[in-house]
Amino acid sequence: GSNVLRMSSGIQIKKKTAAQKSKTHSPESQPKPSDKLNPKTIDPFRAYSQPPSAFSATYARGGIPCRLVHGSVNHKLQWECPPETVPFDPLLLTLAEGLRETKHPYTFVSKEGFKELLLVEGAAEKAIPLLPRLVPVLKAALAHADDEVFGRGLDALVQLSAVVGPSLNDHLKLLLTNVS
Template sequence: MLPNQMKSQTHRGIPARPKTSVTESNKTANHSKSNVGRVHSAPVCEARSMLRGDNDKPPIQTSTVAKFNKPSARLNPKTIDPFNTSTKNQSVFSTVYINGGIPCCLVHGSVKHKLSWSTPPESVPFDPVLVTLAEGLRETVHPYRFVAKQGFKELLDVPEADQKCIAVLPKLIQPLRAALTHRDDNVFENGLEALSQISATTKDALNIHLKSFLLALAKRRMEKKYRDKVTEVLEDLEQNGGTETLVIIKSKIPTYSSINR
């Protein structure tokens, strides 16, 4: 703008624009550029840190979920974990068996399992082996459940098992009662079978201990699925124990009918 034009605008009431040097314009432009860099640098750093945080998160573990979704996990029986060193829930039987206190071990077969005895069963002392096997009737995991049930049965089949069993009979009552009052159906069935075996072995020597089992048997006999099984065991007790047994059974289970009716 020419000096004469500026003077004319001033006289008309229009203020003149201040002069801006080239140096000041360059400073303003440079300042704006630096501000732009500072404004955008913080969000970029935050975004990078968020990405790094996502990468640091541990991956989702799906192996546990997938393990229980396999059909084999539902079909196979409960099995002891060989890598689990916890002893929190182990019974007396499992501890003794792990330490080699039971002179037998499980032999896996293609069709069924069996026991291999390191000592002939007829030479095995019933105290404490038979008592420990009775404790194992409450086991719910493999192989303890099978070893306890099968070992108990095989010891009662040896010659002179009646006298050996009568000698330790008071020590067998509590483990048998615990099995018969257990909430697990398999454990209860193990207790039923063991009670029938002891009755066949000891005969009327079991009569003085019968009341320890009758309340548990009466309770389960009220269930439809166990009515026949419990009745069969009661009949075995009566047949093996004689007329005195019937009186004892009737005192706790009045609805029981004698096999000699």
């Protein structure tokens, strides 16, 4: 019939009908059976890209008004403006979130920045209103699996307690489970 194509060599080839053509798949559209035997593997030479944390992203775009100054022995922070003039909200909260960082320079900047901000004159008046939002962030640092992060969180809690005094008492029940 009309479905048969005759070649000059005498071979006959049947043409596919429209229904038969729709049933065929391109190799890209259907996985090969051997794909089940070849699970995807991790390329150990590929650069590992972890999404940046909120703190590292803020630091990278200049949202934290201080920078790390590398000394020959000791590091220190250089503030772009006097720390007394910096608004504690959101900076103190951002620095507290940075306490959970595990990479340099974020670990140093968050720890030193938190400490230096609490040393400014009038820090208690600026920090007390932030306690309801600051305590859960410190709790997260105290609950971290990394011992160094826990230590930074504990140091920050001691510094905060020295500054705000008895105002922290109402929030201790949230923190004591992580400290014990």
